[in-house]
Amino acid sequence: MAVRTLPEPGASAQAGEPRGVAIPLGGVVLGLALPLVFLHVDFQPSFTLTLHGVSGNADLSDLAVLAVAVAGLVAGIRLGFRPLRTGALVWLSSAALLALVGAATFYPLLGSETYHWKSHVPTAVKFGEYALLALAVPLVVRRRADARATLAALAAWSVAATVVGFVQFIGWRILEAYPAGRRQPSFLGHHDFAGLSGAALAVALVAVALPAWRIDRHVAVASGVAGALGLVLSGSTAGALGLAAATLAAGVVAWRRVGLPARRALALAAIAGAVVGGVLLQRGGDFDQLLRSLGVRHKRESEGVQTYVQRALLVYIGWRIFLDHPGAGAGWQASEKEPTTYQPYLADAHREFPDAPAIAFPSPAHPWGIQNAYVQALADLGVIGLVLFLGMFAAGLWTAGRAALRAPPETAALATVAGAWLLVAMGVWSALGLVAGIPLDGLTWLALGLAAATAAGTAGEAV
Numbered sequence: 394m395a396v397r398t399l400p401e402p403g404a405s406a407q408a409g410e411p412r413g414v415a416i417p418l419g420g421v422v423l424g425l426a427l428p429l430v431f432l433h434v435d436f437q438p439s440f441t442l443t444l445h446g447v448s449g450n451a452d453l454s455d456l457a458v459l460a461v462a463v464a465g466l467v468a469g470i471r472l473g474f475r476p477l478r479t480g481a482l483v484w485l486s487s488a489a490l491l492a493l494v495g496a497a498t499f500y501p502l503l504g505s506e507t508y509h510w511k512s513h514v515p516t517a518v519k520f521g522e523y524a525l526l527a528l529a530v531p532l533v534v535r536r537r538a539d540a541r542a543t544l545a546a547l548a549a550w551s552v553a554a555t556v557v558g559f560v561q562f563i564g565w566r567i568l569e570a571y572p573a574g575r576r577q578p579s580f581l582g583h584h585d586f587a588g589l590s591g592a593a594l595a596v597a598l599v600a601v602a603l604p605a606w607r608i609d610r611h612v613a614v615a616s617g618v619a620g621a622l623g624l625v626l627s628g629s630t631a632g633a634l635g636l637a638a639a640t641l642a643a644g645v646v647a648w649r650r651v652g653l654p655a656r657r658a659l660a661l662a663a664i665a666g667a668v669v670g671g672v673l674l675q676r677g678g679d680f681d682q683l684l685r686s687l688g689v690r691h692k693r694e695s696e697g698v699q700t701y702v703q704r705a706l707l708v709y710i711g712w713r714i715f716l717d718h719p720g721a722g723a724g725w726q727a728s729e730k731e732p733t734t735y736q737p738y739l740a741d742a743h744r745e746f747p748d749a750p751a752i753a754f755p756s757p758a759h760p761w762g763i764q765n766a767y768v769q770a771l772a773d774l775g776v777i778g779l780v781l782f783l784g785m786f787a788a789g790l791w792t793a794g795r796a797a798l799r800a801p802p803e804t805a806a807l808a809t810v811a812g813a814w815l816l817v818a819m820g821v822w823s824a825l826g827l828v829a830g831i832p833l834d835g836l837t838w839l840a841l842g843l844a845a846a847t848a849a850g851t852a853g854e855a856v
Contacts, residue, residue: 419533420542422464427546429457430526430835431554431589433582436568449515454830458523465529476531480845483527486788487841490781491521494725497774501724507733513726520829523838530842531849540807541609544596548616551593554579554586555623562626576628576675585832587624587632588821592836594620594668595639595813599806601660602647606806621664625671633672635820639813640665646797646809676700703753704764704824706746710755711763713738715771722775729755729762729769729826766822773827785841789815793844800847808847814840 429437437452469477477484498517501508534540558579561570568580579586597617600608624632640661647653714728714735727734735755742754755761763769770779793815796808818837825833 417536417538417542419464419468419535420539420546423461423530423533423539423543424546426457426461427543427835428550428553429454430839431550431585431832432580433578433585433832434830436580447511447514449518452830454835455519455522458526458835461529461533462525465525465532468532468535472532472535474532476535476846476849477528479848480531480792482788483785483792483841483845486781486785487524487527490778490785491524493721493774493778493781494520497722497725497778500721501727505724505733508724508727508731512730513724516829517725520827520834523830523834526835526838527842527845530839531846534843534846537803541612544616544810545609545612547589548593548596548612548619551589551619551623552615554581554589555619555626558586558623558626577626579623579626581832583627584629584631584821584824587627587629588818588833588836590620590623590627591632591636591639591817591821592620592814592840593617594624594636594664595643595817596620596810598640598643598661598664599809599813601657601664602643602653603651603802603806603809604657605651606802608806617664621668624668625675628672628675629821629824630672630676631821631824632817633669633820634823635817636668637665638816638820642812642816643809646794646805646812649798650805702746702749703761706742706749706753707755707761707764708768709745710735710738710742711765711768711772713741715768715775718772718775720775721777722771722773725773726827728772729760732757762826762828764824764826766825766827769826786815786819789841789844792848793840796844796847796850800850804847804850807843807850811840811843811847814843 432454434450434452434454437454439450439452441448442451494517498510498513502510534543557568558577561567561577561579562573562575564573569578571577576583577586581589593616596608597613597620599606600610600613600617624636644653644658644661647657711728714723717723723734724731739754743749746753752759753761763772767779767782770782774782790812793808793812797805797812799805800808814836818833818840821833822837825831828834
């Protein structure tokens with residue numbers, strides 16, 4: 394069957410869209426918001442809002458998210474909200490998760506008077522606030538130029554992050570840098586740096602896998618170089634796993650749609666292999682300590698907190714919390730902020746991890762949390778929460794995958810990028826807890842929104 398090409402297939406082109414507009418206003422608004430969304434809150438001014446005794450912090454990134462949401466609302470009023478219709482699966486799954494988060498902020502009060510719901514309401518609100526990005530993207534990214542402007546802004550910010558990470562790596566002690574020669578946080582934090590870098594590199598991978606689908610060459614090159622080097626500098630194994638999955642997805646889409654020549658398959662494998670290898674070299678010391686703690690290698694006296702050992706013990710505590718609260722969990726953020734939730738398991742954790750230093754265990758002074766979103770979903774929200782969390786990603790991947798395999802080429806390229814972003818985010822979430830308002834939140838909701846936008850741009854189209 395012949396493919397009917399959309400007039401502007403980069404996103405949700407609509408019949409009523411004004412023609413002849415040279416400036417991609419939607420892409421510009423979204424592009425200007427990205428630097429604030431992908432910036433650690435420690436480097437932003439903030440202010441406190443109080444309402445009926447509930448206080449929470451607002452940052453510039455919150456204003457950026459709200460600005461994008463307002464732009465989406467204005468675009469919807471002017472041009473219609475039709476682009477949201479084909480993303481129903483994404484909206485329903487996201488709404489179900491957000492509803493559970495809202496409920497989990499209060500239902501622990503039914504069994505515990507010590508649950509500090511007032512301190513958890515602001516984070517639940519912020520978690521929902523970032524979801525506005527997903528709703529706004531299909532409304533503001535209506536033309537090919539909007540999508541290109543967004544990808545160009547992401548590439549530029551990834552370049553900036555990688556430059557900062559590199560100068561930190563060679564010894565400039567700026568922005569809370571680690572010692573020279575070690576993995577670095579740039580201006581995001583290690584794992585959020587990996588999320589941004591992985592998202593940028595994913596754009597380049599799609600350009601390699603599908604060269605005829607018109608991803609701007611300059612954007613692809615900048616994204617590829619900055620993303621690959623940034624991911625290595627971040628030293629995030631979780632990010633590397635997500636990147637590997639994104640590479641595989643791009644290759645599968647190319648193979649199904651246009652075929653994947655051996656040289657392009659080798660290029661994809663070489664890029665992913667080099668990045669994963671670089672990350673593993675960065676984390677060699679942590680892997681060595683993990684093997685020693687497991688008894689695979691001879692143990693030596695521990696010096697400070699060892700990353701993988703601490704993650705294992707925090708996951709153990711999270712799993713124990715889940716076993717005692719299997720249905721709907723202990724409550725939103727309870728595993729991190731409520732000492733009465735995790736303290737009953739500390740003695741057993743010390744027995745299971747006798748060589749871990751005391752500071753590695755959670756305490757009121759060091760509320761480490763679970764540092765794994767999937768286990769935290771089990772601990773805080775129960776089986777229901779994990780199913781809804783994974784269901785949200787599944788809905789996004791299904792929506793993006795369907796467009797990637799069935800849409801006209803340029804829309805399909807964006808859908809492939811959206812799916813790759815989701816896979817990168819899923820990988821990084823395995824090393825971060827469910828923290829509201831961090832850059833990884835932004836990447837997740839932007840990816841879901843882009844998936845919905847590509848579905849809207851291909852409504853009624855088939856190959």
